[in-house]
Amino acid sequence: xxxxxxxxxxxxxxxxxxxxxxxxxxxxxxxxxxxxxxxxxxxxxxxxxxxxxxxxxxxxxxxxxxxxxxxxxxxxxxxxxxxxxxxxxxxxxxxxxxxxxxxxxxxxxxxxxxxxxxxxxxxxxxxxxxxxxxxxxxxxxxxxxxxxxxxxxxxxxxxxxxxxxxxxxxxxxxxxxxxxxxxxxxxxxxxxxxxxxxxxxxxxxxxxxxxxxxxxxxxxxxxxxxxxxxxxxxxxxxxxxxxxxxxxxxxxxxxxxxxxxxxxxxxxxxxxxxxxxxxxxxxxxxxxxxxxxxxxxxxxxxxxxxxxxxxxxxxxxxxxxxxxxxxxxxxxxxxxxxxxxxxxxxxxxxxxxxxxxxxxxxxxxxxxxxxxxxxxxxxxxxxxxxxxxxxxxxxxxxxxxxxxxx
Amino acid sequence: xxxxxxxxxxxxxxxxxxxxxxxxxxxxxxxxxxxxxxxxxxxxxxxxxxxxxxxxxxxxxxxxxxxxxxxxxxxxxxxxxxxxxxxxxxxxxxxxxxxxxxxxxxxxxxxxxxxxxxxxxxxxxxxxxxxxxxxxxxxxxxxxxxxxxxxxxxxxxxxxxxxxxxxxxxxxxxxxxxxxxxxxxxxxxxxxxxxxxxxxxxxxxxxxxxxxxxxxxxxxxxxxxxxxxxxxxxxxxxxxxxxxxxxxxx
Numbered sequence: 001x002x003x004x005x006x007x008x009x010x011x012x013x014x015x016x017x018x019x020x021x022x023x024x025x026x027x028x029x030x031x032x033x034x035x036x037x038x039x040x041x042x043x044x045x046x047x048x049x050x051x052x053x054x055x056x057x058x059x060x061x062x063x064x065x066x067x068x069x070x071x072x073x074x075x076x077x078x079x080x081x082x083x084x085x086x087x088x089x090x091x092x093x094x095x096x097x098x099x100x101x102x103x104x105x106x107x108x109x110x111x112x113x114x115x116x117x118x119x120x121x122x123x124x125x126x127x128x129x130x131x132x133x134x135x136x137x138x139x140x141x142x143x144x145x146x147x148x149x150x151x152x153x154x155x156x157x158x159x160x161x162x163x164x165x166x167x168x169x170x171x172x173x174x175x176x177x178x179x180x181x182x183x184x185x186x187x188x189x190x191x192x193x194x195x196x197x198x199x200x201x202x203x204x205x206x207x208x209x210x211x212x213x214x215x216x217x218x219x220x221x222x223x224x225x226x227x228x229x230x231x232x233x234x235x236x237x238x239x240x241x242x243x244x245x246x247x248x249x250x251x252x253x254x255x256x257x258x259x260x261x262x263x264x265x266x267x268x269x270x271x272x273x274x275x276x277x278x279x280x281x282x283x284x285x286x287x288x289x290x291x292x293x294x295x296x297x298x299x300x301x302x303x304x305x306x307x308x309x310x311x312x313x314x315x316x317x318x319x320x321x322x323x324x325x326x327x328x329x330x331x332x333x334x335x336x337x338x339x340x341x342x343x344x345x346x347x348x349x350x351x352x353x354x355x356x357x358x359x360x361x362x363x364x365x366x367x368x369x370x371x372x373x374x375x376x377x378x379x380x381x382x383x384x385x386x387x388x389x390x391x392x393x394x395x396x397x398x399x400x401x402x403x404x405x406x
Numbered sequence: 407x408x409x410x411x412x413x414x415x416x417x418x419x420x421x422x423x424x425x426x427x428x429x430x431x432x433x434x435x436x437x438x439x440x441x442x443x444x445x446x447x448x449x450x451x452x453x454x455x456x457x458x459x460x461x462x463x464x465x466x467x468x469x470x471x472x473x474x475x476x477x478x479x480x481x482x483x484x485x486x487x488x489x490x491x492x493x494x495x496x497x498x499x500x501x502x503x504x505x506x507x508x509x510x511x512x513x514x515x516x517x518x519x520x521x522x523x524x525x526x527x528x529x530x531x532x533x534x535x536x537x538x539x540x541x542x543x544x545x546x547x548x549x550x551x552x553x554x555x556x557x558x559x560x561x562x563x564x565x566x567x568x569x570x571x572x573x574x575x576x577x578x579x580x581x582x583x584x585x586x587x588x589x590x591x592x593x594x595x596x597x598x599x600x601x602x603x604x605x606x607x608x609x610x611x612x613x614x615x616x617x618x619x620x621x622x623x624x625x626x627x628x629x630x631x632x633x634x635x636x637x638x639x640x641x642x643x644x645x646x647x648x649x650x651x652x653x654x655x656x
Contacts, residue, residue: 042584044570049493053555053568113553113568113585121552124533131532131556188526188645189562338564340517340641344504348517350497350564357493 006088006397008153008387011225017384020224024377031370034363035110043113046364051356052334057111059327060368063209064104064375065138065180066202067322069173070210071097072145073240076173079166085233085399088390090166092218094149095382097173098142100213103375105138107368130182137176144169153387177206184329191268192333197258201251205322208244208292212318215241217376219312221383222393230395231306232402238311242299245292245318252288252325268336271355272328279332282324291321331358458541459523460592461622461650462606463629463638464515468616471514474501476617479608480518483593484580489571496567496582498590499605515656516605516617519544519565519590520641520649527557527566527589536587542622542650543592551586558587562642565589592650622650 011017038045048055075093078086109115125132148165151157181202187193215237222229256273259265272283295314297304304310335356340346346353383389395402477499481487486496499518505511521544527536528544535550536557546557558566566589569582576582579595593603601607602619609617620629632638638652 042571043568044491044494048568049570050496050558050567051493051564053558113555113587114551115553117552120533120550121554124535124550126528126531126534128529129532129556131530131554135532183556187530187560189560334559338562340502340563341504343508344506346502346504348500348502349492350500350502351493352500352502352517352564 007391008091008389009391010387011221011380011384011389013384014224016224017380021377021380024373024380027366027369027373028377029370030366031107031110031368031373034366034370035115037363038111038367039115045361047359047361048364049357051351052331052358054330054334055358056327056360056364057107057367057371059323059330060371061104061107061111062180062330063323063326064100064107064371066177066206066326067209067213068097068100068104068206069141069177070206070208070244071100071214072169072173073207073211074214074237075148075166076170077240079163080170085236088393088398089214089218091149091152091386091388092221092383093214094145094152094169095386095388096214096217096379097210098145098149099378099382100210100375101138101141102378103371103373106374107371110367130179130186134176134179134183137172137179141169141172141176144172173206174203177203180206184333189338190333190336191265191339192272192329192336195255195258197251197255201248201255204244204247204251205325208241208248208318209322211237211241211244212315212322215311215315216319217379218389218393219308221380221389225389227389228392228394228397230393230398230402231308232395233393233398234308234311235306238299238305238314241311241314241318242296245296248325249288249292264342267339271336272332276332276335276355279328279335283328283332286324287321287328290317291324292318295321331356334358454539454541455621457623458621459623459650460542460597461521461620461629461652462592462603463618463620463632463652463654465616465618465654466513466515467655468614469513469515470614471501471503471512473514473612473614475608475612475614476516476605477501479604480590483577483604484591485573485575485577485582486567486588491570494568494570496569496588498565498567498588513656515653517563517565517641518605518651519561519592520563520647520651521590521592522650523648524646526560526562526647530556530560532556539594541597543594543597544589545591545594546587546589548581548583548586548588553585553587555587561589562645562647 046055072093074086075090077083078090109118112118121135148169151162151165178199181199184193185195185198215234219229219234256269259269272279274280295317298310298314299305335358337353337355340352480499484498486498489495499516501514502517503512503514521542523542525536525538525544528538532554533550533552535547535552536544537547538544553568555568558568566587568587569584572584573582580591582588596603606617606619609615618629618632620627622630622633624630633652636654638654639656640649640652
């Protein structure tokens with residue numbers, strides 16, 4: 001138990017709160033406008049084509065969906081692993097998880113060729129499709145985490161039920177990200193995919209991206225509302241973020257080393273790691289260095305690891321690096337040509353044997369950012385109307401063993 | 407469902423198998439924008455030839471690099487065309503020029519949907535819009551396709567196209583539309599009335615005779631005899647998909 005009883009309060013309806021909601025509202029409107037533009041004129045107005053069939057909207061959608069399950073980390077650490085200091089943040093964790101998933105799914109649906117047929121996707125199922133499974137994993141996640149949130153906010157609930165809901169949500173979020181990774185892992189046709197390691201790699205990515213989102217959002221709302229967020233607690237979250245970033249790099253290393261060992265994959269590895277132009281740059285600089293190594297250095301260094309600004313910076317870099325990582329996986333995996341005739345030089349009017357061309361368009365970017373805005377706006381609205389955010393996250397309030405540094 | 411006429415037909419395939427087939431009696435009910443229920447007359451179910459596996463055999467030695475007759479014929483038959491946007495234009499069939507990097511040997515061959523026995527496109531399709539008919543023809547049900555494009559990610563042959571722009575003037579027997587995915591139908595509308603695909607007809611017309619269409623499960627058919635007598639290859643045979651399109655001299 002925490003040393004003091006945690007009190008939760010709705011966010012105050014301040015000018016800055018409505019200002020921020022209005023800011024996100026503009027992005028949501030821009031995203032909807034972009035959707036309508038693509039809906040009327042077709043995907044011809046996007047940068048996508050018959051070689052790169054999933055573009056920037058999918059990068060954002062996958063990023064948000066993966067982050068959603070990771071945003072639940074804090075709740076899981078509190079309820080499943082029994083760390084009391086995390087329990088007061090559990091509601092924020094659950095709400096953010098649901099909101100991120102809604103944002104990601106919105107982008108995914110609005111990028112469909114026939115988005116008005118969403119009812120078809122919800123009524124006609126091919127159960128051999130991992131995509132169809134994912135529809136259940138996503139809706140199930142919202143129901144389970146929603147129930148978990150409800151139980152947390154209800155009075156007189158026995159701890160055993162909370163624990164059960166927490167464990168169910170934890171197992172489900174692992175399944176969900178495994179499902180998202182398997183969308184790529186089970187694609188036999190493409191050299192960059194078709195690997196079982198993608199499923200656990202996506203789980204690792206979710207831990208890292210979700211933690212970064214959680215740190216930024218929870219710090220942001222606490223600051224917005226003038227509530228305290230203890231430096232020791234933040235430092236703990238920062239160190240966890242660093243560990244998760246290391247796990248991501250571990251899986252990325254395994255994936256590429258395994259491919260590098262097999263001659264048949266040398267082509268795709270050379271493309272991603274050496275000769276892919278912007279993709280190679282994004283891989284090494286944005287994803288590996290800026291998105292993982294620098295944040296790890298920031299959170300593990302004895303000085304910066306206790307510095308609020310440094311931890312915020314590390315979280316921002318993890319998010320930017322995460323978007324870059326998904327971009328490289330998704331676009332790189334499609335841009336590398338399908339090998340219909342190994343050992344042959346190949347050419348055709350349908351771009352056989354050539355690297356796919358893709359330049360993201362403004363509508364795609366706006367649609368993706370609109371999804372991020374939906375997630376963040378939904379989080380803030382949830383915190384405004386429900387008792388989600390603790391009145392204080394001061395170290396002395398969340399950790400009975402906390403001692404102020406002398 | 408009671409009129410199963412093939413041994414390999416699965417329930418999903420049978421219920422949808424005639425959606426493109428131009429059945430005689432068609433009733434259409436529009437429930438809401440974008441949702442249309444189409445009911446076909448039962449005569450469509452009789453069109454599946456019992457136990458058939460329709461396929462193509464392409465002799466690469468008889469396919470000159472300069473000839474594009476099959477591609478032109480398909481384009482004319484189904485109405486897909488060059489609109490000046492090569493990256494986004496649909497191509498149901500294309501000529502692929504290949505050169506052996508060791509020996510320098512150059513060859514040219516048409517590549518289209520390979521009508522796999524176990525099609526990855528149908529495996530990954532969330533709604534079941536991509537499906538394989540009981541007679542081996544792989545199709546997209548344009549009423550179920552939501553335009554997610556996962557089938558295009560899954561197809562090892564780059565055989566599918568997404569429609570990026572509004573279309574007009576589609577052929578009644580070849581439904582196409584913005585926001586959905588499409589590919590070679592093996593001219594199912596012709597096959598169902600006993601005709602051969604447009605590409606094969608055009609290839610015959612040139613005198614090259616590089617393409618043979620037929621029922622690979624009928625031992626008396628020319629295609630079955632050829633593949634039994636001479637070696638043939640499958641593109642990406644390593645994937646074990648058992649495509650319905652085979653090549654010789656490749």
